[in-house]
Amino acid sequence: MLEAALSLMRLDILLPWILAMVLGVFIGAMPGLTATMGVALIVPLTFHMQPIAGLAMILGLSFTAIFAGDIPATFLRVPGTPASGAAVLDGYEMSKKGKGSLAIMIDLFCSTLGGLIGVILLITVSPTLAKFALKFTHFEYFWLGVLGLSMSAVITKESNVKGLISISGGLLISTIGIDPSTGFPRFTFNNLNLMGGINFIPVMIGLFGISEVLRAISSQSQDQLSGAAVLQRGRVKILDVFKVMGRNKRVIAQSSLIGTIIGALPGAGADIAAWVSYGVAKKTSKKPEAFGTGSEEGVVAPTTANNAALGGTWIPALVFGIPGDTITAIVLGAMLMYGLKPGPLVFQDNKILINQIFSVALISQVFLLILGFLGIKAFTWVFKFPKNVVLAGITIFSLVGAYAIRMNSFDVFMVVLFGIIGFFMEKVKVPLAPFILGLVLGPMIEDNLRIGLIKSDGRILPFLTRPISATFALILLALFLYEPAVLLVKKLRTKKAA
Amino acid sequence: MKRILVLALAIMAIVSIPLAAQAKYPNKPITIVCPWSSGGGTDRTARYVAEALSKELGVPVNVVNKTGGSGVIGHSEVLTAAPDGYTIVNVTFELSTFKYLGYANITPSMLIPLFQFNEDAAALSVKADSPYKNVKDLMDAIKAKPAGTFLFSGSTIASAWDLPRIKLLLAAGISPKSVKYIPTQGGAAPAITELLGGHVDVVTCSYPEIASQVDAGTVRTLATFSEERNPMFPQIPTLKEQGYNVVGGTWRGFALPLKTPDHIVKFLEDAFKKITDTKEFRDFMAKNQFGIKVRNSKDFSAFLDSEFAALEKVMDEAGYLKK
Numbered sequence: 001m002l003e004a005a006l007s008l009m010r011l012d013i014l015l016p017w018i019l020a021m022v023l024g025v026f027i028g029a030m031p032g033l034t035a036t037m038g039v040a041l042i043v044p045l046t047f048h049m050q051p052i053a054g055l056a057m058i059l060g061l062s063f064t065a066i067f068a069g070d071i072p073a074t075f076l077r078v079p080g081t082p083a084s085g086a087a088v089l090d091g092y093e094m095s096k097k098g099k100g101s102l103a104i105m106i107d108l109f110c111s112t113l114g115g116l117i118g119v120i121l122l123i124t125v126s127p128t129l130a131k132f133a134l135k136f137t138h139f140e141y142f143w144l145g146v147l148g149l150s151m152s153a154v155i156t157k158e159s160n161v162k163g164l165i166s167i168s169g170g171l172l173i174s175t176i177g178i179d180p181s182t183g184f185p186r187f188t189f190n191n192l193n194l195m196g197g198i199n200f201i202p203v204m205i206g207l208f209g210i211s212e213v214l215r216a217i218s219s220q221s222q223d224q225l226s227g228a229a230v231l232q233r234g235r236v237k238i239l240d241v242f243k244v245m246g247r248n249k250r251v252i253a254q255s256s257l258i259g260t261i262i263g264a265l266p267g268a269g270a271d272i273a274a275w276v277s278y279g280v281a282k283k284t285s286k287k288p289e290a291f292g293t294g295s296e297e298g299v300v301a302p303t304t305a306n307n308a309a310l311g312g313t314w315i316p317a318l319v320f321g322i323p324g325d326t327i328t329a330i331v332l333g334a335m336l337m338y339g340l341k342p343g344p345l346v347f348q349d350n351k352i353l354i355n356q357i358f359s360v361a362l363i364s365q366v367f368l369l370i371l372g373f374l375g376i377k378a379f380t381w382v383f384k385f386p387k388n389v390v391l392a393g394i395t396i397f398s399l400v401g402a403y404a405i406r407m408n409s410f411d412v413f414m415v416v417l418f419g420i421i422g423f424f425m426e427k428v429k430v431p432l433a434p435f436i437l438g439l440v441l442g443p444m445i446e447d448n449l450r451i452g453l454i455k456s457d458g459r460i461l462p463f464l465t466r467p468i469s470a471t472f473a474l475i476l477l478a479l480f481l482y483e484p485a486v487l488l489v490k491k492l493r494t495k496k497a498a
Numbered sequence: 499m500k501r502i503l504v505l506a507l508a509i510m511a512i513v514s515i516p517l518a519a520q521a522k523y524p525n526k527p528i529t530i531v532c533p534w535s536s537g538g539g540t541d542r543t544a545r546y547v548a549e550a551l552s553k554e555l556g557v558p559v560n561v562v563n564k565t566g567g568s569g570v571i572g573h574s575e576v577l578t579a580a581p582d583g584y585t586i587v588n589v590t591f592e593l594s595t596f597k598y599l600g601y602a603n604i605t606p607s608m609l610i611p612l613f614q615f616n617e618d619a620a621a622l623s624v625k626a627d628s629p630y631k632n633v634k635d636l637m638d639a640i641k642a643k644p645a646g647t648f649l650f651s652g653s654t655i656a657s658a659w660d661l662p663r664i665k666l667l668l669a670a671g672i673s674p675k676s677v678k679y680i681p682t683q684g685g686a687a688p689a690i691t692e693l694l695g696g697h698v699d700v701v702t703c704s705y706p707e708i709a710s711q712v713d714a715g716t717v718r719t720l721a722t723f724s725e726e727r728n729p730m731f732p733q734i735p736t737l738k739e740q741g742y743n744v745v746g747g748t749w750r751g752f753a754l755p756l757k758t759p760d761h762i763v764k765f766l767e768d769a770f771k772k773i774t775d776t777k778e779f780r781d782f783m784a785k786n787q788f789g790i791k792v793r794n795s796k797d798f799s800a801f802l803d804s805e806f807a808a809l810e811k812v813m814d815e816a817g818y819l820k821k
Binding site: 036039040043134135138180181182183185193195267320329330332333334336337339343344345346406407408447451454455457 | 542570602646655691695785
């Protein structure tokens with residue numbers, strides 16, 4: 001392993017690797033540009049390099065991009081990548097209280113630590129986790145989706161009814177487009193763009209980002225942007241960051257684990273990992289009421305999990321030669337161009353390469369810490385500008401980013417439309433996050449339920465009898481019955497006492 | 499003096515407009531529309547061709563990925579783009595299915611097929627520990643067991659990997675409805691994952707996509723849906739050898755909007771021919787394990803017409819045909 005790490009210390013590997021990671025910071029921080037797009041962008045450049053240099057660029061870029069997506073999420077409420085959706089919740093609340101710098105530093109260290117734990121799990125237990133991941137099929141993914149969706153009840157600060165309204169909106173939008181199990185176009189009105197479905201990234205940018213811009217414009221006060229408080233509060237003490245992390249050891253550990261496992265599942269990725277670990281952190285917290293108001297745990301959980309998931313996505317790729325997410329899918333394709341045949345044998349036969357990959361993944365975490373820090377510094381420079389300039393900038397970058405997703409102006413209109421919808425939703429205090437969750441998880445739940453039912457001839461039983469399905473079902477039952485049960489017991493006791 | 503200068507400039511400007519318009523094609527960047535996402539197989543070929551075409555023509559050639567709607571969004575560009583030769587659409591097998599599925603009114607007669615450069619036959623694979631050693635074993639088992647016992651997968655509904663399966667079942671005298679099809683999103687990889695997990699019984703996809711699993715001893719490929727054995731993997735028998743007269747799979751090519759002038763079509767056709775004749779092209783295709791099948795505009799057009807006509811029955815039998 002050490003030998004493999006030393007073999008990387010060459011200029012023709014280090015230079016493209018670090019440059020790719022710098023690019024990753026930029027791509028992650030730009031709304032609309034995702035880590036997957038960044039990887040697809042650099043892959044053609046890597047074809048003329050030696051394989052490990054190309055793989056180092058891809059790995060490095062994905063780690064910095066997933067972290068950097070949290071930077072605009074924390075300061076501006078614009079998630080830079082889909083995986084940063086959950087990082088908005090408490091990160092931005094901390095920013096509003098002028099603790100944005102602390103939040104993003106916690107985020108950086110948690111991302112690094114989560115990434116590190118994910119990679120260590122990849123190195124140590126990947127065969128076991130990969131076999132576990134293979135057990136997942138439509139029945140299990142259905143429950144994972146439901147579990148994720150139930151988190152919307154957890155993340156709703158306001159009334160449950162409003163949470164339900166929001167989530168139903170997201171679920172409804174998610175049904176637009178070609179139905180994958182029958183091929184039937186739904187709610188498309190013969191419009192080609194609707195045929196493609198509503199992409200959730202423009203919706204997310206609109207709901208969170210543009211609606212906040214609209215709010216800032218419409219508010220009477222001449223206050224600065226919340227993120228601008230960063231500059232006034234001065235430096236963050238690293239010691240404070242470590243204290244926060246020390247207090248949240250358990251959350252970091254559980255989020256890393258959840259992140260890696262969900263990442264290892266071919267049917268779920270960093271975004272779902274972040275939402276689920278946020279929900280689990282809140283459910284297991286001693287101070288659940290603090291979530292959504294700028295809680296430390298609320299920052300720690302999703303940001304640890306999304307980077308941990310990256311290590312996880314490589315698990316099925318390295319063990320079975322099957323992609324764990326869209327990034328590893330591109331990697332497996334690119335490996336052909338490197339003259340490597342991606343599959344279960346390539347890594348068994350190629351101990352040097354796999355050790356090099358592990359070394360790259362580990363060393364990338366160190367680079368992430370440094371480049372992430374510089375990225376934050378560069379980003380806070382934004383706040384030197386007056387509010388009106390920053391707001392215009394956010395709007396332009398959001399629109400351009402949305403267009404870049406698939407060069408379709410329809411997506412730009414979606415950003416504007418959902419920006420306006422988000423603005424009014426907040427006016428009537430309907431939470432935004434459940435809407436996103438409904439949109440992301442709707443297809444996962446629906447497709448897996450329906451295809452699962454095709455498999456089982458319409459019988460519900462396999463959803464309950466398969467071991468992992470049953471475990472998920474029981475966890476859900478426990479989640480929902482816990483609070484009523486506690487209430488009931490209390491009531492009975494008071495009755496007895498009386 | 500000044501007046502004369504202005505006049506001279508004005509005359510030059512007026513004269514140069516028609517000159518510019520008549521300037522030799524191509525004189526500005528060309529766009530290749532790829533209906534599939536960046537980083538995937540079709541995108542890789544599109545980017546390779548774009549680079550080669552740019553070298554050949556001396557103008558930049560950019561690939562734009564217009565994805566979504568099972569490929570219908572990108573393919574529809576061929577109906578709406580200006581017929582000036584500056585927009586070339588990278589078309590794939592799915593083109594022939596959109597009308598039957600009711601996604602969009604696109605038929606081969608609504609575009610100019612420019613050039614085909616690839617063809618990949620489907621292959622039929624089962625898990626290595628399954629009892630089926632050849633296609634007949636499998637077909638007999640499907641006939642013998644109650645309907646719905648066997649689960650097939652490969653890709654999305656009515657895709658290049660789904661339809662060959664239907665053709666095979668029909669050829670074997672089995673109703674397509676007596677097996678179940680598990681649609682997956684995002685190429686063959688999720689279907690292979692399902693097969694490895696033991697959640698489906700049979701997967702149809704190209705052999706290169708599943709070859710590494712065969713090499714690792716986890717999967718057995720029973721047959722390819724090609725006319726004859728592929729020289730890249732001659733050990734895999736064809737369906738024809740095993741008594742089933744079925745071929746099927748996917749292809750990739752390029753198309754132009756309908757009213758593109760003939761001389762531009764000819765010009766691009768020649769350029770593509772030059773590219774596909776090079777050793778670099780063959781090396782690239784071999785490295786990526788894509789099969790080479792070159793058809794010029796005329797042959798590609800005839801091929802598309804016959805495929806499109808033949809698909810109607812298959813789609814109908816499969817229950818996908820939207821009437």
